[in-house]
Amino acid sequence: MTSNCKILIVTFPGQGLINPSLRFANRLVKMGVDVTFCTSQRVTDIINKEITPKGVTYAPLFDGHNLVIGKKPTSTFQQFLSDFATKGTCAVAEIICSAADKGQPFDHVVYTTMIPWVAHVAKAHGVKSTLLWCQPAIILDIYYYYFNGYEKLISSNNNNPMFPLNLPGLPPLTMADMPSFFLKESGRNDHEFILSIYKEHIDVLKTAPRILINTFNELEAESMKAIENIQFLPIGPLDEKDAYGTPDESYVNWLNTKPKKSVVYVSFGSVARLSSDQAEEMAIGLLNSGRPFLWVIRDEEEATKLSKIHELKKQGMIVQWCCQVEVLGHEAIGCFVTSCGWNSTLEALAAGVHMVAYPQWSDQGTNAKMIEDVWKVGVRVGKKEGNVVVEGKEIERCVQKVMGDEKISVNVLKWKNLAKKVVEDGGLSTSNLKSFVVDV
Numbered sequence: 055m056t057s058n059c060k061i062l063i064v065t066f067p068g069q070g071l072i073n074p075s076l077r078f079a080n081r082l083v084k085m086g087v088d089v090t091f092c093t094s095q096r097v098t099d100i101i102n103k104e105i106t107p108k109g110v111t112y113a114p115l116f117d118g119h120n121l122v123i124g125k126k127p128t129s130t131f132q133q134f135l136s137d138f139a140t141k142g143t144c145a146v147a148e149i150i151c152s153a154a155d156k157g158q159p160f161d162h163v164v165y166t167t168m169i170p171w172v173a174h175v176a177k178a179h180g181v182k183s184t185l186l187w188c189q190p191a192i193i194l195d196i197y198y199y200y201f202n203g204y205e206k207l208i209s210s211n212n213n214n215p216m217f218p219l220n221l222p223g224l225p226p227l228t229m230a231d232m233p234s235f236f237l238k239e240s241g242r243n244d245h246e247f248i249l250s251i252y253k254e255h256i257d258v259l260k261t262a263p264r265i266l267i268n269t270f271n272e273l274e275a276e277s278m279k280a281i282e283n284i285q286f287l288p289i290g291p292l293d294e295k296d297a298y299g300t301p302d303e304s305y306v307n308w309l310n311t312k313p314k315k316s317v318v319y320v321s322f323g324s325v326a327r328l329s330s331d332q333a334e335e336m337a338i339g340l341l342n343s344g345r346p347f348l349w350v351i352r353d354e355e356e357a358t359k360l361s362k363i364h365e366l367k368k369q370g371m372i373v374q375w376c377c378q379v380e381v382l383g384h385e386a387i388g389c390f391v392t393s394c395g396w397n398s399t400l401e402a403l404a405a406g407v408h409m410v411a412y413p414q415w416s417d418q419g420t421n422a423k424m425i426e427d428v429w430k431v432g433v434r435v436g437k438k439e440g441n442v443v444v445e446g447k448e449i450e451r452c453v454q455k456v457m458g459d460e461k462i463s464v465n466v467l468k469w470k471n472l473a474k475k476v477v478e479d480g481g482l483s484t485s486n487l488k489s490f491v492v493d494v
């Protein structure tokens with residue numbers, strides 16, 4: 055299929071949104087679409103233009119911040135979101151107008167989660183837009199229910215983790231399975247602000263109910279049917295290898311020396327950080343498992359502070375970053391200790407990797423629930439009552455439990471095969487993407 059249309063993709067500059075939207079851009083380019091990819095300049099600077107297919111034009115945006123992956127941000131998330139919206143509104147308007155002035159207007163704008171204001175900018179300039187939702191369908195359903203009739207029920211029980219929530223069309227949940235922004239105990243102060251962003255997303259869907267979503271039909275069929283007012287167009291899994299920086303061969307060479315399915319891969323995505331107490335417990339769990347491990351600790355300083363750093367380096371490998379899709383696809387990987395970010399979850403499902411779910415915030419608790427109880431591809435770590443951290447022996451228990459577990463093996467293979475099928479020619483995710491492009 056070849057298309058002559060021109061699409062502007064605007065992405066919030068978080069790793070969990072850049073990766074799926076860039077993969078989406080690459081798929082569009084392969085279909086002949088002329089794509090402009092707009093996000094913060096520090097992101098476009100490190101995208102390896104040699105690897106990304108020709109056809110993507112980058113439109114860097116100056117967000118006024120100097121965020122570095124692995125380092126603590128110097129401003130609050132709220133401040134960053136607000137500045138990104140202010141600078142982004144002007145930048146996106148200018149990109150749209152200047153393309154129109156040159157006689158090459160955009161046919162459509164696609165924008166990611168966290169930046170609903172893009173829809174307003176596009177509309178003001180007469181261009182239609184579509185949300186690319188980068189979390190599971192069940193999460194959008196939950197937010198939809200919260201802002202459409204369930205706010206009181208959820209808010210008035212948000213300090214009771216065991217409170218049962220039976221939301222129409224969704225699996226039975228408890229308050230502990232809800233996105234962290236609803237939970238009183240999660241202790242972050244940006245809840246209200248973040249909830250207002252999700253509300254704006256839902257409001258936009260009143261006039262543009264069709265969304266693209268990084269999931270696939272078999273995985274979330276019920277959740278995608280739960281709400282009549284939202285039309286889900288699943289196009290996932292978006293799980294290609296990323297085009298970032300220069301490839302580091304050292305950990306691949308190290309993995310190459312390990313037996314099949316022997317290595318524990320540990321990563322907490324690009325946002326969450328373990329407290330030093332929790333990192334010490336993780337170290338105990340990994341050391342006591344007796345297994346080789348590849349552990350991503352984004353901040354080098356945090357790694358060097360670990361009391362058992364010498365033993366850790368003997369038994370495993372610690373890196374600041376890796377190409378996760380490549381690692382998950384390596385035959386030496388036996389399980390993934392994950393914070394259950396949506397991309398990590400989907401990438402592991404698509405690669406057929408057993409999971410130890412250790413959710414931190416946002417949608418991760420819900421994803422962990424699905425991993426353990428619905429898709430049955432892993433186990434979730436438990437905290438002792440009153441404990442802030444998960445103990446090393448619990449981490450060890452979960453790792454030993456999932457490694458080689460036969461029931462989990464059967465399930466991961468099922469999801470892996472389905473995930474492969476949907477993105478083949480004739481697969482539903484591929485045909486959905488084609489019909490989206492045709493409609494544009």
Ligand code: UDP
Binds near residue numbers: 350
């Ligand atoms: N990732 C990676 N290398 C790492 C850690 C993470 O390539 O060492 C990628 C991972 O493949 C995923 C993204 O970063 O695509 C993280 O997104 P996710 O939704 O899992 O979590 P978040 O970062 O949003 O918490």
